[in-house]
Amino acid sequence: MTQQTVPQQTVPQQTVAQRLASLAADVRRDGLSDELRADVSRRVLDVLGNSIAAADQPAARAVTTVATAWGGDGQATAIGAGTRLPAPAAALVNGTLAHSLDFDDTHLPSVLHPSSSVVPAALAVAEATGASGGQLLDAAGVGIEVAVRLGMGGYDRELGNSVFFERGQHATSICGAIGAAVSAAMLLGLEQKGITDTIGIAASMGAGLLEANRTGGTVKRMHCGWAAHSGVVAAQLAKHGLTGPPTVIEGRFGFLHAFCGDQADVDAVVDRLGEHWELPGIFFKPYPCNHFTHAGIDAALQLRAQGITPDDIVDLELGAPTAVLRTIAEPPEAKARPESGYHAAFSGPYTLAAALIGGGGLGVGHDDFTDESARDESRLALAAKVRCVPDARCDEIFPNQFPAVVRATLRDGSTREVRVDVNRGGPGNPLSADELALKFRTNASHRLTDDAAARVAEATFDLPNAASTTELMSLVT
Known part of the structure; x- marks a missing residue:
């Protein structure tokens, strides 16, 4: 058989x-x-x-x-x-x-x-x-x-x-x-x-x-x-x-x-x-604007911490990955003078100016992106000094990070350069628990008291033990 x-x-x-x-x-x-x-x-x-x-x-x-x-x-x-x-x-x-x-x-x-x-x-x-x-x-x-x-x-x-x-x-x-x-x-x-x-x-x-x-x-x-x-x-x-x-x-x-x-x-x-x-x-954002602008903001904040003021600056160069320039640098005229606070959040020149002049929250905050702030002539004058250029090192790093380099030419003829390769808010440079709490309180401040904001945070962090989402959502109604 x-x-x-x-x-x-x-x-x-x-x-x-x-x-x-x-x-x-x-x-x-x-x-x-x-x-x-x-x-x-x-x-x-x-x-x-x-x-x-x-x-x-x-x-x-x-x-x-x-x-x-x-x-x-x-x-x-x-x-x-x-x-x-x-x-x-x-x-x-x-x-x-x-x-x-x-x-x-x-x-x-x-x-x-x-x-x-x-x-x-x-x-x-x-x-x-x-x-x-x-x-x-x-x-x-x-x-x-x-x-x-x-x-x-x-x-x-x-x-x-x-x-x-x-x-x-x-x-x-x-x-x-x-x-x-x-x-x-x-x-x-x-x-x-x-x-x-x-x-x-x-x-x-x-x-x-x-x-x-x-x-x-x-x-x-x-x-x-x-x-x-x-x-x-x-x-x-x-x-x-x-x-x-x-x-x-x-x-x-x-x-x-x-x-x-x-x-x-x-x-x-x-x-x-x-x-x-x-x-x-996944990265948390420290600043309320397009993420492509964040490393430039970090660099500008470092220049500010070194004691450099807008009056000291003759020229600013923002180097960034080539791919992001379409978002934060083009068209140049619109980015130098954004039509509203919302459009300012997508402008490399404006966000540098905001970091050097304004600054709230974790360094740059919501008040920097109001329509009134976007019309502030001191910010626009500083933004007009910014040239956005592609940077080879940034191209090598992007998009695993959104890097930037800022070069400032000062009135005394000297130059200062700050390069930021690792974004704040990500695994390589995370926001602390206190910084995340500050971000939430700042976000909620116009609608919630500090006590109410604390209750929302507590209810959110207790979600693994919560029988429902009713309490949490009632706090944000």
């Missing part, structure tokens, strides 16, 4: 979306480590502080007015508005607030701000579903991780920059929509299949262009709000039966190819997934 060989069956390899969903399902079941939960709680506090500070911004008021007019059941808190909205609408408002002052955390080298999309979505759904504080932190942590890993899928190492950014696409909102969706799906109780569908749905919703960084407009302020809104809606649709393609990330007509073409790096999205977490290395 001839023995027949039974062919071995090959187990189908999981798609990228399925692997991301598997991680989410595992964490929903088992929870994050205590260390990662503690890190996420710091990011929740950072988002709350940034949101409270932005509550009176015109863009925030516009979005809140529209979202409130939609009506619907009051499921979740709109921060600073004193009202409750349906979860997607609350996510839209709070995501807009979180990103409005450009004070949100940054992941390198993907160059995106993950928490401003993900945390508002997670907060809205957690409040609507009565999830515990630990469940909120788990969902937000995974959502942030997914967002930055998708951003890494669009990072070209040979180019030394994000392909999203090179194409004028706002990776923060594009990738953030999927990260927000994963967090929302976890809090809605979806299993791996449902989370995979949620990713497939949300991938059709992410959008955002960066032209406002160059020439004006306030639309960028709501990018994270729309990403948060999209994420919540995607998860709700998946829960009720809408499906998405399992190959939505790596497919021929999928997310990465559509946005980044042949420069996409699919492997980067899932490299050591579940073993290595990008989450703890």
Whole structure:
């Protein structure tokens, strides 16, 4: 009798979306480590502080007015508005607030701000579903991780920059929509299949262009709000039966190819997934302005600490990575005289002047980016002395850091140079617990007393033990 060989069956390899969903399902079941939960709680506090500070911004008021007019059941808190909205609408408002002052955390080298999309979505759904504080932190942590890993899928190492950014696409909102969706799906109780569908749905919703960084407009302020809104809606649709393609990330007509073409790096999205977490290395911002300007601010603050005053300065040269000059230096006339406080936050010349003349908070603060400050002739006169140039060493370091070098020519003919290779607020130069607390108090000071701010911080850091998010959100209404 001839023995027949039974062919071995090959187990189908999981798609990228399925692997991301598997991680989410595992964490929903088992929870994050205590260390990662503690890190996420710091990011929740950072988002709350940034949101409270932005509550009176015109863009925030516009979005809140529209979202409130939609009506619907009051499921979740709109921060600073004193009202409750349906979860997607609350996510839209709070995501807009979180990103409005450009004070949100940054992941390198993907160059995106993950928490401003993900945390508002997670907060809205957690409040609507009565999830515990630990469940909120788990969902937000995974959502942030997914967002930055998708951003890494669009990072070209040979180019030394994000392909999203090179194409004028706002990776923060594009990738953030999927990260927000994963967090929302976890809090809605979806299993791996449902989370995979949620990713497939949300991938059709992410959008955002960066032209406002160059020439004006306030639309960028709501990018994270729309990403948060999209994420919540995607998860709700998946829960009720809408499906998405399992190959939505790596497919021929999928997310990465559509946005980044042949420069996409699919492997980067899932490299050591579940073993290595990008989450703890995400930078907190010490200054409420575009992160590309921060090293220049650090250098200017060092010059100021050396006793150099604006009257001493004849000429200033700001050396930066070539890729960032399009954001902080072009067009030169607009950057030397920004049209508003918001546009000043994206100006290399203005932020140098603010560091040398003004300075609040952790060195440069919100008062440096009011419309009135942006019209201050003493700042504009100093900004007019700044020349922005590409710097070879900065190009070598970027975008693992956002370095800068500042060279000042003084009236006595001497020159001073300060080079900053490592950004303040990241793993190489972290903000202390006291500095993070100062940032939150400064953000909240116009709306909360010191005692109230302390209660918010206490409730946030106690989220791992909280039965719900009700107490925390009541404190920021």
